[in-house]
């Protein structure tokens with residue numbers, strides 16, 4: 001009897017572990033996503049080639065995961081080892097050197113990224129990769145279903161054992177000549193009700209909090225702006241530096257959108273558009289010249305011979321703000337752009353290829369912290385960090401190979417919160 005009680009308890013324990021594994025697994029896939037977006041997305045897409053190759057089904061192209069991890073840590077070393085596949089790839093991508101992630105990403109981090117790539121590639125209908133790759137890939141890559149089934153089986157086992165237990169109790173009572181205990185149906189049993197209530201409570205709590213945290217976030221937000229101003233035309237095709245317009249990103253917290261006079265520096269002269277056909281997100285044609293006319297309206301400018309400026313008609317362009325952190329967060333552009341030397345594209349995606357700006361990063365706390373954990377600061381010869389003698393020594397005698405933002409306090413709450 002006591003034996004059986006113990007077994008039931010043990011099963012209950014196993015069920016909770018499986019539940020935990022289930023959640024841990026989904027958290028891990030999210031980690032992989034964040035790590036991919038902060039470290040890899042500036043050069044890699046999953047479904048098509050960019051600066052680097054499309055990463056879907058990458059594991060089919062390499063002999064083992066370890067080899068890929070070695071590559072991510074130090075691609076130059078793999079190339080130097082004479083690996084034919086790697087060298088061919090390197091030549092195919094114009095001998096572009098991939099960033100070295102040694103000391104920045106652990107083996108587990110790269111594992112999480114590869115897991116994330118696997119779940120993503122299975123969401124998309126596989127493109128023409130090696131025949132058969134699709135079928136072998138589809139199975140076993142996402143463990144969610146497996147865990148759900150396991151949990152179900154274990155729950156049923158617990159239920160059966162518990163039934164056996166009460167029946168045995170009944171038999172034993174009968175044997176000893178005691179009046180049979182009136183059977184309580186399972187749905188009236190207090191223990192069962194408590195357990196179910198707790199499970200529902202935890203589930204709803206988890207669901208509510210994960211949704212509430214997402215309120216106000218707007219990854220992929222891409223509003224229609226008052227003028228169809230294309231970053232692809234300006235920063236991409238015409239190679240205008242981001243800092244020409246967003247000068248403040250170097251000196252202050254806010255990057256700020258340029259005032260109209262910055263536009264007019266060029267558009268006093270450029271009054272028509274003759275570049276490639278522009279299309280909006282829905283695929284409709286956009287007339288660039290007409291959009292420049294809109295700019296003139298806001299500027300109070302009449303082009304043509306005897307062009308005039310009428311200041312009384314000028315008004316600021318009501319650009320719709322896209323990226324916006326909540327008020328309780330402190331974020332500083334100059335610190336990241338000038339001191340940290342983080343590229344705009346790492347946080348904002350390939351803006352120079354976007355006609356309409358779209359929010360690329362989730363701007364979640366996890367996103368900031370993940371990057372602070374994995375990104376090395378410009379530490380060497382930086383007077384700003386001379387107080388960290390311990391780390392300087394560590395670097396010199398090789399006990400550490402880099403100093404992350406986290407190590408200088410970049411994950412302390414008060415650094416980002418007022």
Ligand code: HEC
Nearest residue numbers: 039040043051052053058061089090093095096097098099
């Ligand atoms: C600076 C751009 C850049 C970044 C950042 C970058 N890569 Fe790469 N990656 C490349 C290029 C370019 C290649 C092609 C080989 C070459 O030219 O060295 C490549 C190749 C690869 C390959 C081999 C692909 C294949 O088809 O076999 C893998 C795997 C890979 N990268 C993973 C990653 C991961 C994971 C990250 C993020 C942690 C990352 N890369 C970040 C540029 C980059």
Ligand code: HEC
Nearest residue numbers: 234235240241242245257319321322323344348351352357
């Ligand atoms: C010729 C001027 C100009 C250049 C060059 C330029 N931008 Fe912009 N940028 C703008 C204007 C105007 C807006 C506001 C309209 C919009 O969102 O499209 C803007 C908006 C943005 C936004 C979104 C702001 C928000 O509301 O959240 C980001 C991010 C951004 N730019 C980044 C960049 C990056 C990165 C580059 C370089 C690759 C760049 N810009 C180059 C003019 C410019």
Ligand code: HEC
Nearest residue numbers: 242246249254255256257323324325336337342343344347
């Ligand atoms: C470390 C990540 C990171 C980097 C690097 C970064 N940004 Fe931002 N950017 C953000 C975040 C976060 C916001 C939202 C800020 C807020 O709401 O206070 C933002 C907002 C913006 C905005 C609109 C709001 C504002 O601050 O005026 C523009 C424009 C912009 N960034 C341009 C740039 C340009 C240009 C660069 C490169 C010179 C750059 N950013 C580099 C993270 C970054």
Ligand code: HEC
Nearest residue numbers: 228229230233238240262263266272273274275288291292
């Ligand atoms: C450094 C010079 C420069 C600045 C500054 C500049 N532009 Fe342009 N703009 C260009 C060039 C070059 C073209 C492309 C002309 C062509 O291809 O015929 C262009 C094209 C355009 C077009 C038509 C294509 C499109 O993107 O829809 C619009 C609209 C436009 N600019 C608006 C603006 C606005 C708004 C600003 C200020 C935020 C601005 N420009 C600032 C140089 C500039």
Ligand code: HEC
Nearest residue numbers: 330331339340346368371375377378405408409410415416
């Ligand atoms: C792509 C990587 C990256 C992302 C994303 C990022 N940061 Fe950072 N952050 C850095 C680096 C690198 C530094 C170190 C700069 C330096 O050397 O001082 C830094 C430094 C900081 C610091 C100063 C820390 C200190 O110890 O002085 C603050 C505050 C900060 N970041 C806030 C944020 C916030 C808030 C976000 C999210 C909205 C964010 N960061 C997202 C890379 C990142």
Ligand code: HEC
Nearest residue numbers: 213217326329363364365368369372410411412413415416
């Ligand atoms: C690197 C910057 C950074 C650090 C360090 C940081 N936070 Fe945050 N935190 C953020 C950002 C960004 C948000 C806004 C997230 C959003 O809007 O979804 C946030 C949001 C929050 C929220 C509101 C709930 C939510 O997720 O939106 C709480 C509570 C919070 N942080 C607590 C903390 C505590 C406690 C610590 C210290 C253990 C901490 N934060 C450290 C950047 C940071």
